[in-house]
Amino acid sequence: MNRTASIKDVANQAGVAVGTVSNVLNYPDRVSQRTKERVLKAIDDLGFVRNDAARQLRAGHSRTIGLIVLDVGNPFFTSLVRAAEDAAALQGSAVLLGDSGHNESRESNYIDLFQEQRVQGLLISPVGDVTARLNVLRERGVPTVLVDRLADDAMFSSVSVDDDEGGYLAARHLLDIGRRRLAFVGGPLSIHQVADRLRGAQRAVKEEADATLEVLDSEGQSVLAGRCIGNRLVERPAKNLPDGIFCANDLLALGVMQSLTMMHTLRIPEDIALIGYDDIDFSVSAVVPLSSIRQPTEAIGRTAIELLTEELESQQVRHRAVVFTPELVVRQSTAGSEAGVKASL
Amino acid sequence: MNRTASIKDVANQAGVAVGTVSNVLNYPDRVSQRTKERVLKAIDDLGFVRNDAARQLRAGHSRTIGLIVLDVGNPFFTSLVRAAEDAAALQGSAVLLGDSGHNESRESNYIDLFQEQRVQGLLISPVGDVTARLNVLRERGVPTVLVDRLADDAMFSSVSVDDDEGGYLAARHLLDIGRRRLAFVGGPLSIHQVADRLRGAQRAVKEEADATLEVLDSEGQSVLAGRCIGNRLVERPAKNLPDGIFCANDLLALGVMQSLTMMHTLRIPEDIALIGYDDIDFSVSAVVPLSSIRQPTEAIGRTAIELLTEELESQQVRHRAVVFTPELVVRQSTAGSEAGVKASL
DNA sequence: ACGAACAGTTGAATCGTTTCATTGTTACGA
DNA sequence: TCGTAACAATGAAACGATTCAACTGTTCGT
Incomplete structure (x- = not known):
């Protein structure tokens, strides 16, 4: 097992001082053409590779x-x-x-x-x-x-x-297409982003006297967590269901969507409109293409x-x-009832 | 800007040798209780943090x-x-x-x-x-x-x-649900995994005398690449369309699915059955839940x-x-016509 | 022919840690 | 009291690259 070559080995091989090898590496202009060539040849012959740890140690930082x-x-x-x-x-x-x-x-x-x-x-x-x-x-x-x-x-x-603004955009959009019994899915609320998006949504809901917002606390932000919430929803009597759901991110929304569409009694967006957050690539190709809030x-x-x-x-x-x-992206999951809002890519 | 403390500073502060500090860190048993406490106190007071570069340099590897x-x-x-x-x-x-x-x-x-x-x-x-x-x-x-x-x-x-086997499983499944004009989407074929999956598919197709396999070369393995292929497909006259498509991965399949379902004339799986590869989380919640080949x-x-x-x-x-x-996961995108194969999670 | 100016080159010191042979200390049995 | 373990602590020598003051030639102007 031959130890990897060090700068010293290169210096020996090329018949120069270690400082010169270092100069070839870091300040090629300081070194004459002839010497440079010899050093580079030696580096190649020995298969020398700089040791980053040594550099860092000397430099004091990586x-x-x-x-x-x-x-x-x-x-x-x-x-x-x-x-x-x-x-x-x-x-x-x-x-x-x-x-x-x-x-x-x-x-x-x-x-x-x-x-x-x-x-x-x-x-x-x-x-x-x-x-x-x-x-x-x-x-x-x-x-x-x-x-x-x-x-x-x-x-x-x-x-x-601006997560507050994003939350506002999402909820405002649901309200604009005529939904009034909104639900927010996300959690735990200790997560900053979740709390802000909720606050924005609440701000929007306050603008409509007859609108309500129910908060459904989820265990995390995954597809699986969304599915759990969705499964709890479908067990409710239809009249207790929200007609617009805003999920704190797209993964949750996709999970909720899975559960809701599994039962073939509920339709998205007719019975429940659904909007997510993040606009991930997969949202376009969901069962029902998902509306979302896009972040750059x-x-x-x-x-x-x-x-x-x-x-x-x-x-x-x-x-x-x-x-x-953030920016609102409207797709089919919230396609308004009043007009044939075309799904966007 | 106070330089971060070194092991030497700790040694001074605690009134011991550097070697002792090192021992406290690496071999606590070699050091007496009293000394250890003093050293640990010094470490805490100075906010000492080991320099990994120096350790690596000494150790010869990270x-x-x-x-x-x-x-x-x-x-x-x-x-x-x-x-x-x-x-x-x-x-x-x-x-x-x-x-x-x-x-x-x-x-x-x-x-x-x-x-x-x-x-x-x-x-x-x-x-x-x-x-x-x-x-x-x-x-x-x-x-x-x-x-x-x-x-x-x-x-x-x-x-x-075993990508060859995976490809075989996918194509065999399409054949088993009665499809005969198969297409393979994936590329470039220089990618090892793509080539193997194709080879497996070809092996399956050879088992049925009346089955054919068309190869659609894609530019990469993304959702976008899939959408390109899909867009090209929908422009064909219906009789020239395949009735079963196997995509080299799920991203491609989701892209193809997007294009095909955008036209509301083609139905999955009735007109075209679709299967992907990888069984990513998002496949379950696709427009039509996607059949796939699962890898561990x-x-x-x-x-x-x-x-x-x-x-x-x-x-x-x-x-x-x-x-x-790999393992075949059947969902709705290849639900057989002969039986109501239930979508699986 | 002398010194100045300059380009190239040198090699010791440095970074912070670990290792290990050495030294110092204590305890205990003979 | 001496010898010898057993245990703690020491500190110098690595590790490999970079830096920089010092040195060596060479060239050029006078």
């Missing part, structure tokens, strides 16, 4: 950015992660990905891990209250940008989407990296909070 | 496993990644994730990156022919396990699913880590090739 998301299984985050990775790659950094799964201790473990790895900076969609920890990190020169959450104090930059995931990921880079480059920046506005 | 997949946006891989991460975490390793996006140069970049990071081992679902590079890695003590691909020589361990993603991810661990622990193992068998 060229890595930590990213902690709530759920990689959720296409919203998958898409966000992709955009962040691409943006980071452009500026020469790699992304370390952590999936907290809405779990505070997993989240905390990832922060520990990333701290040990000496990441340059951190993007996080937080579960628990990590402000204190993040402050410590910042004091040590590791800036953080909050993702999919508005920074409440002026301590951090953040990239978020790529822009979020890209912007997050940009804000982080700003903080990395200038020592003393004012923190910025970028808030995107 | 506690990290590289994983390169073809497409993180594909739920098949998302699920596989999750299982691998969990299995790795159990044995104290972290997973570095790379998404090659079916692109050879991105794949190559990730191998470079992981090599610089001195990963312990590598799991890869390869795009190009990377055998040579992987051999070099192995000679340097970095074992590789191939994922979702059978190792053709005895040089590597591998975890795969969690088992694949877990097994890959296990095989890698085997190679890491014993120097000279015989390489193993684990092959899982």
